[in-house]
Amino acid sequence: MDTPIAVISTPSTRTPRAARNQPLRRAGRATGWSPSVLEPVTESAAFAATASLATVTDCKRPAVAGPRGFGGVRLLEPAAYPPGVATTSRLLVARTRRLEPGDPRHDRPLLELLPGGSALSWVRDGAGLVGWGCAARLDVAGPDRFSQADAWWRQLCERTEVLDAVGLPGCGPVAFASLAFADDPGDSVLVVPEVVIGERDGVRWITTIGNGPAEPVDPEPVHPPGTVSYGDGQLSATGYRQAVAEAVRRMQQPDGLAKVVLAHDLLATTSEPLDARFLLHNLAARYPSCWTFAVDGLVGATPELLLERTGYEVRSRVLAGTIWPREGHSTEQLAAELLSSEKNRNEHAYAAESLAVRLRPFCSDLTAPDEPEVLQLRNVLHLATNVEGKLSDADGRVATLLRMAAAVHPTAAVGGTPTADAVRLISELEGMDRGRYAGPVGWLDGSGNGELGVALRCAQVENAAAPGGETGRSGGKVRLFAGCGIVPDSDPDLEVAEAEAKLLPVREALEGLH
């Protein structure tokens, strides 16, 4: 039922202008590349590396208080490395080796290898990365979160000794990243696990980083969440309907916005503490073609890829424009209706164009089809555009993944058009902190490769409730999010229904459907 992309063509109602078919240029180098071609930290004026020091962090120590924007850094040796003093010492060792058939970790599904505790995941169709433990961590906030995370990661990689016997993207040092949607407060995180197990092109490997355990421990059994009850989040469904109606009213005024993406949240309470692996397993079973992710309690299965970088190649899958199953309508009928809907085509064109326009400056070539395709998932169908580019190395350097992410985020799939006005309107009408929902989520390696999805169809596992409450047990609290692109002819009731359809994957995963 969870199918990748069906191409169904109908005449276009509006064509993305920016990304036209241009000839692909051969990059001239193998995809594997060394950190030496990374853009130096000090040489990017537009993306100033504001972090003065990349510190390896000890995840077990409490956060060190500091100024907004770099406040959550935890120092391994605070006395030895005071802020502002760079060091060249090798602080971490990352060892990667192949897992061979016969090793118990060779054949089990990646997600089943997660031992429990704070799970890290980026898995699609059974391949990808899982990780656990914390060799280093950066908590960063504010408008410079991307540049600070970028500088921190590059400096950390420069000071990591890499012993990599496999050499595929995702080997060597890896950070799982989850960045906030908004600049304020912008709380974002990079976690470097102690153990990573990865699979790509049929090859399975293990990486240990820092002083973590050389071999993973046996996984604990997955704990089910018990009974699940739902309540309003910061913006109820009724409040959401009002926000959409108000957005539509304003967009119909002269000089109104072309598009804004409004979201709302739903609060789930579980009678038992929430084990992220319970959600991951259920999401991966029902949405195998989505990227099933977990980073610092944000857990979901997103169908949207913000950016993937492999060597000099960059890829994106932009989604916008949605229809959901209705009694008496076949999938083919729904797909045809979606493709011929002017409202959905407009919504999609803004999103595809916003990505392509902002990615193009980093590329020597960029291609995107003129017509969107239809992506079919269990709960919804989306219009989809796959964009591919060759990164430019005109001056011998290639932009980092985080730098490109800073340029393209938020696309009009989660922000709107024009971006700055849309982000202001989102803040005003939603009146809630989206947290890391709709922000970039994924992984980075030390060679510049990585994948960042758009954190959709996800929930923030906020905390386990204090033990001994009314029930005498400690439960979990989970905040689910879903949003919809609003254009001047949006119908608020339909947008509420669409958001409900987008909440289904996490709701069903919480309720144990797989």
Ligand SMILES: C=C(O[C@H]1C=CC=C(C(=O)O)[C@@H]1O)C(=O)O
């Ligand atoms: C903002 C969300 O979806 C985006 C991605 C695909 C389709 C969308 C839409 O049709 O509105 C949204 O732009 C969400 O799932 O919370």
